[in-house]
Amino acid sequence: MENQDVDRTLSLLWRRVLGVPQGSRGPKQRFSVDEVIRAGIAVADEEGLPAFSMRKVADRLGLKLMSIYTYVPSRDELIGLMVDEVMGEPGLPPHEGDWRERLTAVARQMWDEFHRHPWLLQVEQSRPWIGPNGSDRYEWQLAAIEGAGFTDLEMDQTITLIGDFTAASARADVTARRTAEQSGISDAEWWAVNAPVLERLMPLDAYPISGRVGTTAGEEYNAVRDSERSFRFGLDRILDGLDQLLTSRPADG
Amino acid sequence: MENQDVDRTLSLLWRRVLGVPQGSRGPKQRFSVDEVIRAGIAVADEEGLPAFSMRKVADRLGLKLMSIYTYVPSRDELIGLMVDEVMGEPGLPPHEGDWRERLTAVARQMWDEFHRHPWLLQVEQSRPWIGPNGSDRYEWQLAAIEGAGFTDLEMDQTITLIGDFTAASARADVTARRTAEQSGISDAEWWAVNAPVLERLMPLDAYPISGRVGTTAGEEYNAVRDSERSFRFGLDRILDGLDQLLTSRPADG
DNA sequence: CTTAACTCCGTATGCCACACGGTATTTCGG
DNA sequence: CCGAAATACCGTGTGGCATACGGAGTTAAG
Numbered sequence A, B: 001m002e003n004q005d006v007d008r009t010l011s012l013l014w015r016r017v018l019g020v021p022q023g024s025r026g027p028k029q030r031f032s033v034d035e036v037i038r039a040g041i042a043v044a045d046e047e048g049l050p051a052f053s054m055r056k057v058a059d060r061l062g063l064k065l066m067s068i069y070t071y072v073p074s075r076d077e078l079i080g081l082m083v084d085e086v087m088g089e090p091g092l093p094p095h096e097g098d099w100r101e102r103l104t105a106v107a108r109q110m111w112d113e114f115h116r117h118p119w120l121l122q123v124e125q126s127r128p129w130i131g132p133n134g135s136d137r138y139e140w141q142l143a144a145i146e147g148a149g150f151t152d153l154e155m156d157q158t159i160t161l162i163g164d165f166t167a168a169s170a171r172a173d174v175t176a177r178r179t180a181e182q183s184g185i186s187d188a189e190w191w192a193v194n195a196p197v198l199e200r201l202m203p204l205d206a207y208p209i210s211g212r213v214g215t216t217a218g219e220e221y222n223a224v225r226d227s228e229r230s231f232r233f234g235l236d237r238i239l240d241g242l243d244q245l246l247t248s249r250p251a252d253g
Numbered sequence C: 001c002t003t004a005a006c007t008c009c010g011t012a013t014g015c016c017a018c019a020c021g022g023t024a025t026t027t028c029g030g
Numbered sequence D: 001c002c003g004a005a006a007t008a009c010c011g012t013g014t015g016g017c018a019t020a021c022g023g024a025g026t027t028a029a030g
Helices: A008-013 A033-047 A054-061 A065-070 A075-087 A099-116 A118-122 A132-145 A152-183 A187-201 A208-221 A227-247 B008-013 B033-047 B054-061 B065-070 B075-087 B099-116 B118-122 B132-145 B152-183 B187-201 B208-221 B227-247
Strands: none
Touching: A008 A075, A008 B187, A033 A054, A033 A075, A054 A065, A054 A075, A075 A132, A099 A118, A099 A132, A099 A152, A099 A227, A118 A152, A132 A152, A132 B208, A152 A187, A152 A227, A152 B152, A152 B208, A152 B227, A187 B008, A208 B132, A208 B152, A227 B152, A227 B227, B008 B075, B033 B054, B033 B075, B054 B065, B054 B075, B075 B132, B099 B118, B099 B132, B099 B152, B099 B227, B118 B152, B132 B152, B152 B187, B152 B227
16 A cells, blocks of 8 residues: 555645545545535635634534544645645636736736635645645646746746735735725725824824825725735736846847 | 723834823733733744744743733734834834845845744734834835835835735745744655655656756755745846836936 | 444543633722 | 722633544444
C-alpha cells in the first residue's frame, strides 16, 4: 500500500490519482471525502472561516461530530482540501489575446474567486498544499505569459506579483463588505455618526493632505473607497511596469 | 462627559487626546491601558494571534482573566488598540529623495513592520480603526508623493497599491518562515521528502512550464522561493508603472 | 464462525471569550 | 465622621471549540 508512505495530506489531495484508501473490512462509509469537502465549502461560504467548525460540517451531513474525523484527519486538513477543490471550479479557459489581456484574465479569475468564496482570504496556509487543481492552475497562469519575453524567474515572480496584489485588493473589498453586512451599518452611516467626533479629533490642519485626498476620494467614489476601481488602477500600473521591463531590453526570439 | 457619546473604540484609540475616563470614586487601576496594550503586543509577538488570549495577557500582568475587561471591552478591541500602538513605533522619518525613493521607504517601513510583528497580518479588521498613529502614518505616506504629479484620487490609490502589495508579499514570506519554524522542517527538507511522491503525481509532461520554471527558480534562489527578491521585483514593477503614468501625460503645475 | 478492521459516536480534556454578580476598596456628599 | 455610591478585581458559570480515547456495532476475510 504505497499510499501509507505518502504524506497523508498529499494522498488526500491527490485522491483521484491515488484512489481513496478504503480498507474493505468494516462497514462502508456513508459519504465520500468529496461530500465532506463540499459540505465544508457550503458551511464556509455561508458563515466564513471563523465560524466554520467541524460540528457544523457534521450537522450538515447528518453525521455526529467525531465521525468527520474518519474522513479527514483534522480541521486544517479539511480546509486545505476545500481550497484545492474550489480552485478547480472555474476551469481553465483557453488563453486569448496578448499577454496583458491574458494576465488580466488571470487576475480577474482570482478576484472573482475571492468574492465567490471570501473565506479563502482567511485561510492561514502553513505549508502551501500542492494539490491537483492548484497545480493545474499555476501551469495555466504561467502559460498566460509563456513566450512574452520574461525569463523563467520573472515568470514566477510575475504570477506571484499578480496573485499577491489581487489577494490583497480583494481582501480589502471583501472585509469592507463583510463589515457592512454584519454590523448592518453602511460605510456612509458609519461616517455620518463618527465624522463629527473625528473632525474634532483630527483637525484638518493636522492632516492637510489626507483631509484633501479623503474629501476628493469620497466625492469621486461616492463612497469611502471603491475597491473595484482601486483594483483596476493597481492592476494597470503593474501591467505597465511589466511592459516597461519587456520593452526596455532587446527583444530576441 | 462627552466621552460617553463617542464610540467606545474611538475613545480608547484617541485616549491621549480625550483622556482616559477615570471616575474618581473607587480604587485606582493597578495598570494603565497602555500597559495592557503592551502586554498584549508582547504576547502576540511571542505566540502569534491564534494563540493570543485574554488569559495570557492577564497572566503577564499578574491580573486574573476578568480584570482585563475593566481596561478593554473585548479581545477585538484590544487587538485594534495593539495595531495602532504598533503603527507608532517606527516614527515617521522625514522624506528624502525623489518620489520613487520615498515610496520605497514607505513600502520598506511596512515590510519591516510586518516582520517585526507578524501577527499584524493575521488581524481581521472589521471596520478599519481610525487611530492617531494610523492617521499620522497615512498623512506621512501621502506626503511621500505629494507634488509628484498624481491626482488626489491617484495618491490614495497609489498608497493603497503599495500597501496592499507589501502586505501580501510580507504575508507570503512570514507564513513560510513560520511554517518552517513550527514544523521544524525546512523547505529543502520538505521537498527532499515529498519530491519523489510529487514527481510521480505530477509527471513533467503534464506540467511543462511549471516544471521548467520551478527548476529554474529553485536553482536561482537556492530555495523554493526568495521572498525578499520577489518583493523587490514587484515593487520595481509597480514603481515603473507609476512612473509611466506620470510621464505619459503633460506635466503641468 | 471467529476475528480483524472499520465506521460511527459518547464522553472527556483542555482550551477559549465573555456574562454576571460578589466583595473589597476608595472617595464623595453630608 | 459616616453612609452611600462608584469602582477594581475576580470567582463562577455558560456555551463554544478541536480533538484524544475508547466502546459498540458492522462487515468481510480467513
